Amino acid sequence: MTAHYTRPRNQNDADPLLISYLDAIVALTCQREAHGLTASLIDSLCQHVRAERFRLLAILNHNQVDATDADDRQETFVRDWLEPLSVPVPIGEDEDLLACARTKNRISRTMPDTGRRRLILPIFNVNDITAMLAIEGMHEVSGEDEVLARLIQIFSNQLYLLSRNELDGLTGLHNRQAFDARIKQLVLSAGQQERRVHSSQAAPRNCLALFDIDHFKTVNDKYGHLYGDEVLVQFSRLMSHAFRHQDMMFRYGGEEFAVVLVGITSEAAVSVLESFRRTLETYIFPQIGRKTVSIGVADIAAGESVDTVINRADKALYYVKHHGRNRVCCYEMLVKEGKLAPVQVATGDIELF
Structure with a gap:
């Protein structure tokens, strides 16, 4: 599988965040490395978006969590995408993450103590939400929301293509x-x-x-x-x-x-x-x-x-x-x-x- 994109004739015609991320996609897609693709997303965000912290959180279903009681089975758990062996964490007390996971919509909130924004963006695999990008302490920059939305769409599409290339068509397991x-x-x-x-x-x-x-x-x-x-x-x-x-x-x-x-x-x-x-x-x-x-x-x-x-x-x-x-x-x-x-x-x- 080979990724293709056309670089703008004038570098000013496109946001540098998208350019740097698309460069990484071309190199990584051929290797089918979702982990590297994810790391490149975080790296691009760190370079081009002014914020204090970025987290990519995978949403786990109940079969992926060792739930011990009924309350645990009703809880929504997440795990750091880049640390697949990390302990699942419940998000019941985090209203923003919970709202994003359940409504599948972006959540934006201005924090009263700092005046900076907290942005939670859903990431989809086909039609279902599979993860959330949490941006903490984000500086307000004009037009940045649109660029982030486009970036997340590219990331979601690439993950889908990577998974399709490695999945068995009948069972859905890896091939x-x-x-x-x-x-x-x-x-x-x-x-x-x-x-x-x-x-x-x-x-x-x-x-x-x-x-x-x-x-x-x-x-x-x-x-x-x-x-x-x-x-x-x-x-x-x-x-x-x-x-x-x-x-x-x-x-x-x-x-x-x-x-x-x-x-x-x-x-x-x-x-x-x-x-x-x-x-x-x-x-x-x-x-x-x-x-x-x-x-x-x-x-x-x-x-x-x-x-x-x-x-x-x-x-x-x-x-x-x-x-x-x-x-x-x-x-x-x-x-x-x-x-x-x-x-x-x-x-x-x-x-x-």
Whole structure:
């Protein structure tokens, strides 16, 4: 995907904020880096809009928040867009943010103590509000509102194009192309995190789980591909309810899916995956009835190749499929128990336990 825009013949014909931001879009869109696109928005705002503070807040749905009681489930939560692992924050006491989230309209208020303006702008993904840009302590400048509105529209359009390029058309989960890019990033970042963490501390860990819907071919053969597609759609919805906002979900291919569980080892993730397996086992698919799933999981460790990480999770999945299906197996546990031979790393050395 390539972004195109025509630069004005006279630089005075366009606001420098839009020019600098469009320059960043051309460089970043080809890389499909929404995080970088967001950072460029904040950077452009800091350079061209006179204000004390800028915040880009992602609006979370109830499935993305660990709500403990009824009041929490009624609350609206947000998270810093640039810090996806940050703790969700309720906005019930912030009338401006709450009004923007619920009405989907811009909120502008002049603060009586400073005389400066607070501006909250909604950001949309297709037709629904997905985030809010909060500008605090904004100086009044003629014509700036129009420029900001145009900037946010460009930003929203670009995020939509980025997401479409990485989403599976049937399930709405991220596709295989996005999976390959994310796994590569996580393997690289695992090494960087391990080097930054003090030797007396444990580096944050992530793990990869691969899912295969058991005997899915019989659904297509017996009921037709239309019902098969419905099973895939419902399966993806169950995944979206079972895993956290920061966990990355993918349609890996056909009836195969993948989840990257963030901040947890594969052994600790087994109970989470087992809970999902039990949920699926009792779910009644229209016309089809019950289906089960086989799951293999492995750690994403520092200093390993992408192929090694995927191969380990696939080995655990292969073991499940040849030992009764409808189970969750962890690669590291299978190796320790002597049920699997260790996967060789890229250097040819055998990993030790």
